[in-house]
Amino acid sequence: MxxxxxxxxxxxxxxxxxxxxRTPGCIGGDIVDAVGLAQSxxxxxxxxxxxxxxxxxxxxxxxxxxxxxxxxxxxxxxxxEELDVIRSESACCVxxxxxxx
Amino acid sequence: MxxxxxxxxxxxxxxxxxxxxRTPGCIGGDIVDAVGLAQSxxxxxxxxxxxxxxxxxxxxxxxxxxxxxxxxxxxxxxxxEELDVIRSESACCVxxxxxxx
DNA sequence: ATCGCTTATCGTCGGTTACCGATATGCATC
DNA sequence: GATGCATATCGGTAACCGACGATAAGCGAT
Numbered sequence: 608m609x610x611x612x613x614x615x616x617x618x619x620x621x622x623x624x625x626x627x628x629r630t631p632g633c634i635g636g637d638i639v640d641a642v643g644l645a646q647s648x649x650x651x652x653x654x655x656x657x658x659x660x661x662x663x664x665x666x667x668x669x670x671x672x673x674x675x676x677x678x679x680x681x682x683x684x685x686x687x688e689e690l691d692v693i694r695s696e697s698a699c700c701v702x703x704x705x706x707x708x
Numbered sequence: 709m710x711x712x713x714x715x716x717x718x719x720x721x722x723x724x725x726x727x728x729x730r731t732p733g734c735i736g737g738d739i740v741d742a743v744g745l746a747q748s749x750x751x752x753x754x755x756x757x758x759x760x761x762x763x764x765x766x767x768x769x770x771x772x773x774x775x776x777x778x779x780x781x782x783x784x785x786x787x788x789e790e791l792d793v794i795r796s797e798s799a800c801c802v803x804x805x806x807x808x809x
Numbered sequence: 810a811t812c813g814c815t816t817a818t819c820g821t822c823g824g825t826t827a828c829c830g831a832t833a834t835g836c837a838t839c
Numbered sequence: 840g841a842t843g844c845a846t847a848t849c850g851g852t853a854a855c856c857g858a859c860g861a862t863a864a865g866c867g868a869t
Contacts, residue, residue, distance in 0.1 A: 608722065612714075613718070621710050621713070635846090644827090647828080651847095651848095683716075690725055718857085737814095737815060748818080771815055
């Protein structure tokens with residue numbers, strides 16, 4: 608889970624994801640041009656995203672077609688919502704449940 | 709934005725956030741016991757989370773009361789949804805919009 | 810003013826990450 | 840089987856991150 612969040616924790620990878628989301632079809636090596644990094648670096652980022660299960664690559668020789676994995680980020684979204692939906696009634700520092708030595 | 713995602717990209721920090729979400733009141737140094745790391749390390753994680761704007765600390769001498777910042781993760785949630793809501797109709801590799809030399 | 814409690818900061822060390830150029834791989838074509 | 844294209848992998852370097860112990864800082868109580 609943390610790995611998935613970590614995958615999003617880099618500007619270049621976010622750019623790649625946004626690019627994949629905005630592109631109707633799918634793009635091959637244009638990602639390299641888009642992010643402005645070396646081909647090997649982009650390939651590494653793609654590998655990280657793929658390992659995190661966020662994207663998937665479909666081979667279409669000689670290129671590889673990358674696309675977002677639908678619903679892959681759902682768990683992360685659920686976690687965020689779980690964190691966000693706190694009862695605001697729970698005021699701060701009312702009854703600190705400290706371990707009472 | 710990437711910084712916020714990066715803040716979530718560590719098991720210890722996720723544990724802290726979950727802990728803050730589950731705790732009705734707020735806790736002080738119990739976080740240290742909960743995550744099982746050194747006090748300095750936890751303090752560092754708290755600083756990162758605070759810098760990312762995910763949590764906030766309210767001073768209640770001699771301790772500090774940490775709590776989640778309501779709605780702070782909303783932008784990240786929006787981003788994820790933006791990525792998740794892709795038209796699944798957009799098939800892969802139908803018309804790769806490559807730059808045609 | 811001193812002590813005790815809690816948190817923040819500092820210095821350091823080891824592991825990981827990001828980046829690059831160069832090179833290897835895989836496949837279709839000729 | 841050699842060539843060309845797109846991607847993956849390798850080797851190396853610089854920067855960052857995470858962890859720790861030690862130490863400083865802030866404040867209430869004595």
